Each structure stands twice: as C-alpha cells, then as structure tokens.
Amino acid sequence: MSVLLLAEHEQGQLKAATRNAVTAAKAIGGDLHVLVVGSGVAAVADAASKIDGVAKVLVADSALYAHPLAEPLSALIVSLAGGYSHILAPATSTAKNALPRVAALLDVAMLSEITGVVSPHRFVRPIYAGNALATVESADSVQVVTVRPTAFDAAGDGAAAAPVEAVAAVADPALSRFVSADLSKSERPELTAARIVVAGGRGMQSGENFHLLEAIADTLGAAVGASRAAVDAGFVPNDYQVGQTGKIVAPDLYIAVGISGAIQHLAGMKDSKIIVAINKDEEAPIFQVADYGLVADLFKALPELSAEL
Amino acid sequence: MKILCAVKRVVDYNVKIRVKTDQTGVETANVKFSMNPFDEIAVEEAVRLKESGAATEIVVVAVGPTAAQETLRTALAMGADRAILVQTDLETQPLGVAKALKAIVAKEAPGLVIVGKQAIDDDCNQTGQMLAALLGWGQGAFASKIAAANGELTVTREVDGGMETIALPLPAVVTADLRLNEPRYATLPNIMKAKKKPLEIVAPDALGVDLTPRLTVLKVEEPPTRSAGVKVPDVATLVAKLKNEAKVIP
Structure with a gap:
C-alpha cells in the first residue's frame, strides 16, 4: 500500500x-509520498519533507502550475498515480476541483470529505450536511479521497527530513486559462486554522458593523467568519462563509454573533470545542448547540465584550 | 448554443432528516422531495442565458427513479425546453451519473453543460468535474458569475481565499455555486405549459452505461449530538466562564 498526498499551499507556505x-x-x-505542485515551491517541499510520517516528497515546480487549474493539475496527478493505492488531499477548494477529475480519468469512484478511516478501503464521511454519518467501502483498485481537515489532528514534524525528488510537468491540456484572482487579504489567522473564530450573521445588519467583531477578533487573535445570510447580504466576502458549502471549522472557541443557526451553518461549526452564541432571539436554534448562550442585543453586548477582554 | 443541465431529485432542504433505526440509510418514506437547490441555480442560469440570447435551447437531464420526472417538470416550468430521464432504481453515484451524462452529451452536442456543484443528500461535489474529465472538456467549478463571449466562457469561481476568474474555451462544464443567481419560482401558467413539453425516458442500457454503484454504504449513523449548555446573564459572566471554566481565553 502507498499513498500519494497532494499538499495544499499558498504564497510559498x-x-x-x-x-x-x-x-x-x-x-x-503504507508508504506516504507528498506531492507539491506549484511555481517556486521549494520552501513548501522543504516544509512537507519534515512532517512526521512522510517517506518522500515529489515536487512539480513549473510556471504551468502557478495557479492550480483543475485540468493540468489532474493530468499531472494521473501521470503519477501508477503504483499508488490511495490518492489523498485535504478538502480544500483546489482538491475539490481537481480530485473528481483525477478519479474519473482513472475510472474509479471518489470519497469526498472523509472524517474517519476504518480500514484502507473503508471510510466514514458526513452526508446530509453532517446530519448523518455514512461508513462507505470502495471496491476500486485506487481510492481517491479528500480529507476533512478538522476531523484529524495535525501531524507534527519528524526527526529526519524525507528525500525531495523533482517530477516533470506534463503537457498542459489547455482547457482553461487563469485570468485573475481577487483574494482577501487579512492579517488575521486563516479561518480554517484559527484557534478562535468570531462569526457574524444577518443580525450584524451591515458590513460596517463587522468592525465590532474585528475588534474582538484582534484582541483574541481570532479569525472572522460569517453565516451564509451575512455573505448573501453582501456584508462580507464569500471566503468568510462558514457552513455546509463554505468553510468547515472546528476551533477551540467559536463565538456566533447574530447568527440564528440554520442547519447549513451548524454543519460548518458544530465540531468546535466551545461554542458561544450571542443573539437577541432566545428561541434561535444556535442556542441548542451553544455551551454558553447570551440572550442580548449584540450592539450592546459586543462593546461590553470588547471592554471585558 | 444548446445548454444541457442536470438535475437531481433530493430530500427537500427544509426536511429534518432521520436516520433509519436499522442504520441502512436515511428515512425517505413520506418525506418531501424537491430539486437539488444547486441544480435549481444551474437551470436558472441556463434560462437567463437563453433569455439574453446567448443560448437557443435548454435540455435538462435527470438520472434517477421514475419520480424524478417531477423534478424535470419543475425545470421545464422554470424555462427548460426538453427533458430526458435516464431511468434507474439503483442508488446513483457521481461516476455513474457522469457516464450517463457523457452519453447524453454525445447525442445532444451541447455547447455548455451547467450542473449544481453538489447534491445536498450525498454532499459529494464530484459529478460536474467528473463529466468534464470524461468529455475531455475544461471545467469551471463553484461558479458565482459566468459570461459568454467569442466562443469563450469567463467564469468567476468561489475559492478558499476569495474569488478566481478563469476563461474556458467552449464546450465546457460549469458547476453552480450559491451566489450565481437566485432561482425564480415557476409560475402557474408555466407549470401548465411544462406539462406539454417533451420528456423522453431512456434506459441506461440503451446508452451503454453501467450505473452499478462502486461504493457500498455499510451503515448510516446519527452524528454525536451536541447538547445545549447554559445561558449566561451578562457579558461579564460569559467572559469569566470562558476564562475560568472553559479555559479557552487567557
């Protein structure tokens, strides 16, 4: 058995x-090989080689991979797939885009967002927005799998670095072309990796009011998130969205402010260790999952919270 | 340009699902079904492209049971022109569905395929990307904006860090994300008209497609439930509890 794992990286990290x-x-x-694909990614490969359990790092460093377009990325993975029993990736937007393509090209089924490994061919994955957990077995010779990061602990660094080996880029299928990216810039920790998340919903009433949350986030070293309603209303950009189809987070502390707690939102945060809900509607479903609930007007509670911290 | 959309019949998103006590799956008897919400967005986008003159015909396809005809009629009422049901009682899985859609694409030769990014029952998020791979076409997954010009499609995609815009030569596959549009409600006259629109039923065998599931569901369980904690009277108590009881803030 051997696993090829696609590394996720951003801006050289x-x-x-x-x-x-x-x-x-x-x-x-089995043997674990990590594949790093990008342009100017030597530092990423170096970091990956130090992770405990990694036997080898493969690096495809080419201008062709400056942006992770699904078609060239999946063509590369398929070219390397021979000999591996499993092709894995964290369930990021890059992997969700490319791995189904890999699976189809290999004519195998794919398992999305697993949250548990029962055996090498048997996995647990959430269905119905996490309202049910299915144990699924694949009969295919190669298992193509995305992993929900919040369901597994982060592996630390090992004693010795694994060897790093360059692999050649494969011909560009030229089926898509990168035009531009509009990525949010923030000094705050990344939403999916933050230890504390402060999130706002429709109750925030406007994008300007999010500064109340940002002040608290900065005091706590937290990331800022939002419900779908807040994103749909245009208060904050789409990459703030926590939920079934947004980001899945499981921080030590999740503070939900003015969020009612729709099933789709709960699917994205209910594995947080401690949940705090601040909402003026005491019937809001968010209170059913909150460890600490405060029934209050957020415009009064947030300045108080800022002062207390 | 002809557009092909695929739609799935799923348990309605408002239904609080229940896991069967024998752990074989989720209770679907006497439960409301409707069109997968992301597929509604896909159909809406196709209808808008037709209304803008960028498309000439919309063919909508479902792979599923006889009852999926209702879902197809909904799409016809929204503005699709023709429907095709690839009829099967097997559990549908993304790879099989993508193969069935590939066979339909071979017959219909659309210039663009739009599907929802994921079905809200199995939450796979695979079919569109798999179809693009099988066809050897480019893909614009998780689209929040599309524009067609000069035989090319510009797709703005929702990615982890924000937005990304790519250009795809046509034909291509697009998967619809939440903010691509807000689907219309079908009006009564359009629902009546939809009843007269053509709906063809084909067998997977006739397409030369094997829909046998590759994945076996061994059991389905309830997730661990989270119980409600305590209500705190004020902000000071909240902060004290977070510091001293939960110990999550210094």
Whole structure:
C-alpha cells in the first residue's frame, strides 16, 4: 500500500490542512509520498519533507502550475498515480476541483470529505450536511479521497527530513486559462486554522458593523467568519462563509454573533470545542448547540465584550 | 448554443432528516422531495442565458427513479425546453451519473453543460468535474458569475481565499455555486405549459452505461449530538466562564 498526498499551499507556505491529511494518510498506512505542485515551491517541499510520517516528497515546480487549474493539475496527478493505492488531499477548494477529475480519468469512484478511516478501503464521511454519518467501502483498485481537515489532528514534524525528488510537468491540456484572482487579504489567522473564530450573521445588519467583531477578533487573535445570510447580504466576502458549502471549522472557541443557526451553518461549526452564541432571539436554534448562550442585543453586548477582554 | 443541465431529485432542504433505526440509510418514506437547490441555480442560469440570447435551447437531464420526472417538470416550468430521464432504481453515484451524462452529451452536442456543484443528500461535489474529465472538456467549478463571449466562457469561481476568474474555451462544464443567481419560482401558467413539453425516458442500457454503484454504504449513523449548555446573564459572566471554566481565553 502507498499513498500519494497532494499538499495544499499558498504564497510559498505549506498550509496546515496538509498536516491534518497526513494524519489520515498515516491511519490508512503504507508508504506516504507528498506531492507539491506549484511555481517556486521549494520552501513548501522543504516544509512537507519534515512532517512526521512522510517517506518522500515529489515536487512539480513549473510556471504551468502557478495557479492550480483543475485540468493540468489532474493530468499531472494521473501521470503519477501508477503504483499508488490511495490518492489523498485535504478538502480544500483546489482538491475539490481537481480530485473528481483525477478519479474519473482513472475510472474509479471518489470519497469526498472523509472524517474517519476504518480500514484502507473503508471510510466514514458526513452526508446530509453532517446530519448523518455514512461508513462507505470502495471496491476500486485506487481510492481517491479528500480529507476533512478538522476531523484529524495535525501531524507534527519528524526527526529526519524525507528525500525531495523533482517530477516533470506534463503537457498542459489547455482547457482553461487563469485570468485573475481577487483574494482577501487579512492579517488575521486563516479561518480554517484559527484557534478562535468570531462569526457574524444577518443580525450584524451591515458590513460596517463587522468592525465590532474585528475588534474582538484582534484582541483574541481570532479569525472572522460569517453565516451564509451575512455573505448573501453582501456584508462580507464569500471566503468568510462558514457552513455546509463554505468553510468547515472546528476551533477551540467559536463565538456566533447574530447568527440564528440554520442547519447549513451548524454543519460548518458544530465540531468546535466551545461554542458561544450571542443573539437577541432566545428561541434561535444556535442556542441548542451553544455551551454558553447570551440572550442580548449584540450592539450592546459586543462593546461590553470588547471592554471585558 | 444548446445548454444541457442536470438535475437531481433530493430530500427537500427544509426536511429534518432521520436516520433509519436499522442504520441502512436515511428515512425517505413520506418525506418531501424537491430539486437539488444547486441544480435549481444551474437551470436558472441556463434560462437567463437563453433569455439574453446567448443560448437557443435548454435540455435538462435527470438520472434517477421514475419520480424524478417531477423534478424535470419543475425545470421545464422554470424555462427548460426538453427533458430526458435516464431511468434507474439503483442508488446513483457521481461516476455513474457522469457516464450517463457523457452519453447524453454525445447525442445532444451541447455547447455548455451547467450542473449544481453538489447534491445536498450525498454532499459529494464530484459529478460536474467528473463529466468534464470524461468529455475531455475544461471545467469551471463553484461558479458565482459566468459570461459568454467569442466562443469563450469567463467564469468567476468561489475559492478558499476569495474569488478566481478563469476563461474556458467552449464546450465546457460549469458547476453552480450559491451566489450565481437566485432561482425564480415557476409560475402557474408555466407549470401548465411544462406539462406539454417533451420528456423522453431512456434506459441506461440503451446508452451503454453501467450505473452499478462502486461504493457500498455499510451503515448510516446519527452524528454525536451536541447538547445545549447554559445561558449566561451578562457579558461579564460569559467572559469569566470562558476564562475560568472553559479555559479557552487567557
């Protein structure tokens, strides 16, 4: 058995989600090779080689991979797939885009967002927005799997660095072209990796009011998130969204402010260790999952919270 | 340009699902079904492209049971022109559905395929990407904005860090994300008209497609439930509890 794991990285940094996926790979067993694909990614490969349990790092460093377009990325993975029993990746937007393509090209089924490894061919994954957990077995010769990062601990660094080996880029299928990116810039920790998340919902009433949350987030070193309603209303950009189809988070502390707690939102945060809800509607479903609930007007509670902290 | 959309019949998003006591799956008897919400967005986008003159015909396809005809009629009422049901009683899985859609694409030769990014029952988020791979086409997954011009499609995609815009030569596959549009409600006259629109039923065998599931569901369980904690009277108590009891803030 051997696992090929696609590393996730951003701006020359290995992303923490890769480490969570390594833990899932170790639970599967066998030789673990990490694949780093990008342009100017020597530092990412170096960081990946130090993770405990990694036997080898493959690096495809080419201008062709400056942006993770699904078609060239999946063509590369398919070219390397021979000999691997499992192809894994953390369930990021890059992997969700490319891995189904890999699975189809290999003519195998895919398992999305696993949260548990029962055996090398048997996995647990949430269905119906996490309202049910399915144990699924694949009969295919190769298992193509995305891993929900919050379900696995992050693997630390090992004693010795694994060898790093360059692999050649494969011909660009030229089926898509990168035009532009509009990425949010923030000094705050990344939403999916933050230890504390402060999130706002429709109750925030406007984008300007999010500064009340930002002040608290900065005091706590927290990330700022939002419900779908707040994103749909245009208060904050889409990458703030926590929920079934947004980001899945499981921080030590999740503070939900002015969020009613729709099923789709709960799906994205109910595995947080401690949940705090601040909402003026005492019937709001968010209180059913909150460890600490405060029934209050958020415009009064948030300045008080800022002062207390 | 002809557009092909795929729709799935799923348990309505408002239904609080229940896991069967024998752990074989989720209770679907006497439960309301409707069109997968992301597929509604896909159909809406196709209808808007037709209304803008960028598309000439919309063919909508479902792979599923006889009852999925209702879902197809809903799409016809929204503005699709024709429907095709690939009829099967097997549990549908993304790879099989993508193969069935590939066979339909071979017959219909659309210039663009739009599907929802994921079905809200199995939450797979695979079919569109798999179809693009099988066709050897480019893909614009998680689209929040699309524009067609000069035989090319510009797709703005929702990605982890924000937004990304790519260009795809046509034909291509697009998967619809939440903010691509807000689907219309079908009006009564359009629902009546939809009853007369053509709906063709084909067998997977006739397409040369094997829909046998590759994944076996061994059991389905309830997730661990989270119980409600305590209500705190004020902010000072909240902060004290977070510091001293939960110990999550210094």
